[in-house]
Structure formats: C-alpha cells, structure tokens
Amino acid sequence: MRIRATVAAVTGALALSALAVPAAQAAGGGSHDPVDTLKALRAATSGRTTFTGAAPTETGTPYALDAKFGNVRINKGKPIVAGVSNKVTVPVTFTVTHGAGVDLTADDTELDLLVYRGRYSAPANILVGDDYPACVNTSATVATCKSTLDIYPGEELENADATSWKALGFIVDWNGQDPFDDDADLSKVGYTEQDALAATKLQRFSRLTVNAAPEPVKKGRTITVTGKLSRANWDTGKYAGYSTQAVKLQFRKKGSTTYSTVKTVKTSTTGALKTTVKASVDGYYRYSFAGTSTTPAVSAAGDFVDVK
Template sequence: MRIRATAAAVSGALALSAFAVPAAQAADAAPSHRAAVAKVLQSAHATSGKQAFTARTGTDGAPYDLNVTFSNFKIGKAYKVGTTAHVSVPVSYTLTHGADVDITSSDFETDPYLYKGSYDSPDNILIGDRSATCTATSSTAATCKGTIDIYPAYGDLENANAGTWGAAAGAIDWNGQLDTADPDISKVGVAEQGGLGKTLIQRNSTLTTDASPEPVTKGKTLTVKGKLSRANWETNKYAGYSGQSVKLQFRKKGSSTYTTLKTIKTDTYGNLKTTVTASTDGYFRYSFAGTTTTPAVNAAGDFVDVK
C-alpha cells in the first residue's frame, strides 16, 4: 500500500476517525497499523508546520505535544529493492521521555519511519508493519528496535523515490482513542522528530555478459554482449538502464583477479556490445559501479576457451 505525503492535508480529527479500529484487529493487520500511524503523524506534522513539535494544549483540536525525543538512530547505508519482494529494514534508536509518559502502556507506541525529500513536506514516507519494541534503560529512557517495511509490488515506491531518504521516529499515546467510535483527537499525544539519519533506497540492478564465439581461435575477434537492467517500481518489471558507464573485465583461467579492459556505455535499452581480441582462456564479465539510485552489480563471468 502507498502511504503518500498527500495524506498530511487531512485534518487531525478526520484522520483519526478514518482509522479508529479495535486494537485487537489492528494487531493482526499490518496495513491498518501503517495507515493509522501515517495518518496521525502526518496530521500532527501538518498542524505544527515545523520540524520540531511545539507545545499544544489539545484545545485547538490537534494532538497534544508528547514529552518524547529520539536519538542514536542506527540504520544501514543502503537497501536494494526489486519489483516484488518485501524488504525489511532493521533500525534501532534511543527514546527519551518525561516522567509523565508511560511507555509500557498498551496505548503507547513508537515507530521509526523514512521520508523522501523534505521532512517538512515529504514526497513519500515508509513505515513498519508493527510498532517498535522498547526496552527501558532507565526511568526516562529506552532502547527501541523496529523495522521499516517496503512492498514494491503494492505501490510503496515510485521510480523518482530512488536515492537518499531521511530517517525519523514518532511516538503516539492513544489514551483510549484508537478503538473509540467518536475519537477525541485532543486526547492523543504525539511526538515526531526528523533528521535522525540517512539511507539509500535503491532500484535493484541486474547485469549479464555473453562472449562469443565459443570456442574462439587465438587472435580472432570476440564479441561481448550484455545488458544492465534495474527495477521499475511503477511497472513491477526490470527495464534497461540507459547511458551508464560499464566496465568490461577479464580474469585469466587460474586467476582470482579481474582486470578492466575498457569502459563502454549502455544504449537506450541498457544493452552493451563491444569487441576484443582473443588471447588466452578466461572469464569475461561486465561490472557496474552503481549510482545513488541503483546499486553496483557484477555479471557472472562467461568462460571462453581460446584455441
């Protein structure tokens, strides 16, 4: 399911009523959890209009400011996302709270999330299927671990979303309002904080190599073809990656090291084609160094027997 930043335009009361479902159901329904958290965080985010929440009393029909902050956010440098497979991104962070906040309450939850673009006005956000699990380290601090779940087959991402994402975390104290038919948004406490870290969400890549003819006479010309493709998150298929520099490499039989012979660029369809002179038995492969939007990849070596 897509959780787009446009949901931030929904007012707080409307957003909360839209996902008021019994807690027992929410525990068994990951999409409901993701939608609920996204809507209330985005509602509060839109109301504040600021990166750091300012104090509110709740009398303005918005969630009140929850006395929670986040730090020490840890996440990997990059994650490859293909066209269909679910990707789970593990994270951990420190949650610090006031004495008036009971993080052990069944109505309290905290969630890590990623945002694309500006934190104040993100293009897209990604949230986990379940809230994070926290272990108290003192009376006012806890270490929290959770995941951010990505489902490319269900429209979580657009191609333009590839690249750098910011990391954030939020906390919600529902105070009995999640499973209420007529929820009072002013009784819901919310804290959110961006700028906690960065990671790359990349369109997964594939690369092939095919050298011919095989076998080949020493001194004759070998033609080496290949194709560089990457995931298209909008069609859920792989498509050629055009205009990219790719290295043709060779590893002599009995060696473990590849040497670069030349660098060529993919055509409009991601295809590669070049020629070399056959000299000795060995393996040819294409190698792509990667970009911020697409991970590096090496093709499997294609062995050529030189007569």
C-alpha cells in the same frame, strides 16, 4: 500486523487516508495507521493539519512529551535496494531517552518511526513497517528499540522514489483519553515528533549479463562480448535497460582470483553492451557497473572462454 498507510500520487500531490485518530496501541503490537496519527496530532498542535487542511474537532492542545529519539540506524547504514515485486524488509534500530514518568510499554502509548521523501509538511511518499517497533527498557529513562521498514515495490514505489529519504519518529501518550471520542481532552495527551532523525537512500535493483563468444576460440582470434545492464522500473513493474552508462569489461585469467579492466564500454539506449577483444589465454570475461546514486553497483558472473 498493522494497517499500512494508503498513499497514492494524485496530480503531483499525495492523497492520504482520511483524517482520523486511530486506536492507541502499545509499542510492539496492535494495528494502526501512523499517517493518521501524525495528521491528527499535527492538527491538534497547530490548529490546522498541513496534510489535509482539516481543523481538529477535539478540545485542548497536547503537551510536549518528555521523550527524544536517538541513534537511529536504517538498514545498517546501507542504501535500500528494491526490485519490482518482492517485498523488501530492512532493519531499523534506535533509542528513546525519556522522562521517568513516560512509560513506552503502556497500553495507551503509541510509538513509531517512518521514512518519507519530499517536504516535511507535504511528503511525496511515506514508508512504514508492517509492525510496531519493539522496545526494551535498559534503564528507567532509556529504551532500545528495533523495527523494520517493509516495502512493497509494486504497490508503493515509483521511479522518483529512487532518492534520499528522511526518518521521522513520534510518540503519543494518550493518558487514558479515548482517541475516538470527539470530546476528548487533548490537553491530557502527551505528544512528541522529531524530524530528520536519519537519512537513507532508496535504489532500483540492477542486473547485468555477459556472454563471450565464440568458445572455444583460437588464440589471436576475435571474441565478441555482449551483455545487458537493466534495472527495476517501478513505474511499469518491469525491468528495463539502463541507457548510456559506462560499464567496464574485465578479464580474469584462469587460475587467478583477480579481475583486471580491459576497456570501458557504454550501454546503448536499450542497455545493451557489445565490444570485441583478441583471444590470448584461457579466462573469464565479465561486465562490471560501478553504480549511480539511483542504481547499485553490479557485476556479471564471469563467462569462461577456452583459448586453443
């Protein structure tokens, strides 16, 4: 397992870990902080890093590495949904097409793919995997790679993170240069970085409950159906009601497999739901929420009502 990037919100900006080039490691193992690598290499190629404003101390400018990311797919194209505490691990796959002289499996080659939100020059947040991508050469110039994004909601997320994220990949060929040497000749270091390789969406896990009462009930009498729609609040680390959201009350007759919408109800300011219907036949009542851009769809398990 590698060292993860330490990212914390400070007066609307990010406080990233100190600028330092980590030890080079081969793809598929080792420990490093990819944010540090990005900062250091951006500093070397531009003369000043956009993350911290620090100037590089090493000499020379890295050359453009002949390598290109492609076919990036995050979580199989589905949104990433996170609760308030449990670690979330999602799969990432991609390919790398490179020149014949580039060896992705070399001990001094570093490769990674991460996601960020906000501006490329100053991300609002960054998410990485616990381990390096594992790549397999399918030809002399093409490799297929697998990795994960490992998300710790209680440590890394705030409610503003429920939005779209972009994927960024980079490869560094250190070519025998010592990353810790202030006198390293960076002109011998190959470097490539690609932005906006793919997009993914992060959503706040949702919960929905239902209770239909009384049960049993006489035919024609009134049934009161209550429930609550809540979702993860990453700012507080708890679940909170999702207010003023349209939720469908649905009914499935006993012996049927299909739910039909009875009416649409809006949640209260605390996420509570309450409405009434007339009892007609035995069956199951449930609430169903279609979801929003920040919150996934969810349906409650049906609550059976015995009509006498």
